[in-house]
Amino acid sequence: MSEPRASGIAHPAPPPPSGPVPYGRELALRLLQDMLRIRRLEEKSAELYGAGKIRGFLHLYIGEEAVAAGAMRVFAPEDNIVATYREHGQALLRGVTMGAIMAEMYGKREGCSRGRGGSMHLFDAATRFFGGNAIVGGGLPLAAGLALAAKLQGEPRVTACFFGDGATAEGAFHESMNLAALWKLPVLFLCENNLYAMGTAIERAESQTDLCVKAAAYAMPAQKVDGMDVVAVHEAVKAACARVRAGGGPAFLELCTYRFRAHSMFDAELYRDKAEVEQWKTRGPIHTFSARLKAQGLLTEEEFLAIDARVLEEVRAAVEFAEAGTWEPVEDLEKDVYTSAP
């Protein structure tokens, strides 16, 4: 993690994933499309942010798509998902429509949180997507509770809880890991380690930079995974989720990844070398995966372009949907503070 700066790169990227993709064409192309849907949605979001259509904080997932894509295909409809403020990818792949996500970022009533949440607070009760949590570490206790409810009700639900490396410095992380392991709760902790807690590099924030060691301290199985490789993520999440679902208690995965863009739209990126970012970009999850698929004859350039065109059309339609959306009447400002009007 903290290799000497001989190359000028503090956090060198791992070698690009290689070798045959062990999937049939259908799953392989779906994973590719999942990653592309996140990428194109977010590229458009950044553009719309610049145009003033989207406001507030906008945290892009670009570079980290293999994590959401590899993981989200594993979960069943009855499972619970808890995510962070960098959650567009998880929400989209959970089944929240791109239009509802875009409309939410526009602040429109047709958004998945009726325009009350914005980019950081995407919610969807129908798909058991419990946010969109902008308090770092805030989702972990919630996930433990959702898992406790499943366990007490004898339901076979797994609760998947995404959080970043920054959250591992929060007390909520340690308390929740302890509680989940102590009570053998069906939670899968998915730590997206992108090496920076906003602008603070992991070795400047953590006395122990091997995050799996922290999980092991709570007597929980833990595994480090190449989060730039959608295959590695999918396989690891599948195995860990099965173990959790079978009643083996919680599990922890450290998904090693990298954020290509700034932390948010207000970040001048003074804390990391451009060379480091550029090196990681060469190991980008979408093009390395496409290259592997092409090498083994599962994908042609024409097919890639066709998938991309479909995704771009979905993005275009989502923007159209958001543009056509309506504003919540100001008279409804205080609606839904309480379930029943006070």
Add this chain to the structure above:
Amino acid sequence: MTRISYREALRLALQDGLRREPRAFLMGEDVGRYGGSYAISKGLLEEFGAERVRDAPLSELTFVGAGIGAALGGLRPIVEVMTVNFSLLALDQIVNTAALFRHMSGGQLSVPLVIRMATGAGRQLAAQHSHSFEGWYAHIPGIRIVAPATIEDARGMLWSALQDPDTVLVFEHAQLYNMEGECPDTVAVDIASAKLRRAGTQLSIITYGGCLPKALEAAEQLAAEGIEAEVLDLRVLRPLDTASILATVRKTRRALVVDEGWRSGSLAAEVMARIVEGAFYELDAPPARVCSAEVPMPYAKHLEDAALPQPATIAAAAKRLL
């Protein structure tokens, strides 16, 4: 009618809640084997088992957050926080999650959670176990704040809280645990309105929680001197029952607010503001208040007594209003 203690009333309420609501479970520090740090849950582990009377590690942030998650997951958790000062460790989950989720999710997710905790001073527990932060919590939209001050409310409020689709915080004043009184055989109380505890004509003493018995005692002293004070028990600190506050003030034309919280930025300040906004021209005197001295709660008995509203200071303030 049966004569029981406030503690027993709370215990019966928990037992009744766990019996009648299969989705309910109790979770907190030492609620099980120990029987509750204030012995409220004594015997419940034996009746309901360790799944439903659940001892939690000393992780307030996470067991309160887990209560929120379990509520979202379809259960009706009752979380006990040992004392209000410790609830500050869970403040993030209460304020940033429980209170916000309904609105922030566009009305999709309610959090039907009950959080109980002991509040208040009077037992020489010093600064880190004696404060009254219910007024702080009453600042937060999205949660309901209740303060049972009678045997009947101690017995009945929990059930009403369990029926509420949103998070309810129940503040039990630690000085009331040993108070005894008559409890009706069937109890059904709302968690929406204030209640008159004594009728009077010359001034209104508006209070709640641990200060209610003190206010009633002050009213007795005043009555002995021929002064008839009305006493209103707020019961619900958020949302405030403004109509009942204004009704009593319009009747007596004088208002004294008694609140164990610190004076600056207190719930008493909010009540006074509402009186001034809603009944200014009907007042015969400026509204007054008796609050705790603005010091961390001291240990020594004489200092603690001096820091808190007392019947004598309440009665004296009442007389200054006349």
